[in-house]
Amino acid sequence: MRSRVYLGLGSNCAGSIQHILAAFKLLQAELDDCLLSPLYRSKAMYIEDQPDFTNAVVTGLTDRTPEALLDHTQAIEAQLGRDRSREQPKGPRTMDIDILLFGDRCQSIARLEIPHPGMLERAFVLQPLVDLAPDLVDPVQHRKYKMLLAELAGQRLEKIQVGETTAAGKVLWKR
Incomplete structure (x- = not known):
């Protein structure tokens, strides 16, 4: 069964925009109907003494299980230079891909929690998510994400x- 997924992408190492676009290209090979949100720059949340993050959300359709998609996204992170064994938790990273939503599932296993547990407190996740799906509703709170985003106006x-243009020559977004 195919599920619509939403993935959060983040990078704050040199070339962060290129890392986001490279991850999108790799995800396009995996996800059908794959779309990329506008990109946003934000301050680091937890460890402030590090470069700003570039963030985006990708959506697409997949036949994979959540666990198989997690394995695939972690392989993409590694391909783009992320080494989890050497990085500081919440510190700088070349690429971070989080599974935000997986259809209407709500699940928690050792490696993965869906919906992503921190997404509702992060404007850098909710804004690009709302850009892609303005009427999407949170499966736990049963509120539209654009309403939840309004509560984060201080971020x-x-x-x-x-x-960046599509193969058809259309600009994906403009400021």
């Missing part, structure tokens, strides 16, 4: 203009 985001 500053900067929209990044990237002139």
Whole structure:
């Protein structure tokens, strides 16, 4: 059974925009109807003495299980230079891919919690999610994400203009 998934992408190492776009290209090979949100720059939340993050959300359709998709996204992270054995938790990273939503599932296993447990407190997740799906409803709180985003108005985001185009020559987004 195919499920619509939403993945949060983040990077705060040199070339972060290129890392996000490279991850998107790799995810396009895996997900059908794959779309990328606008990119946003935000301050690091937990360890503030590090570079700003570039964030986006990707959505698409998959036949994989949540666990198989997690394995695949972690392989993409490694391919783009992430070494979990050497990084500081919540510290700088070349690529972080989080499974935010997986259809309407709510599940918690040792390696994965869906919906992602921190997403409702992060404007850098909710804004690009709302850009892709403005009427999407949280499966736990049963409220639209755009309403939840409004509660995070104090978190500053900067929209990044990237002139990336699709194969059809259409600009994915503009500032």
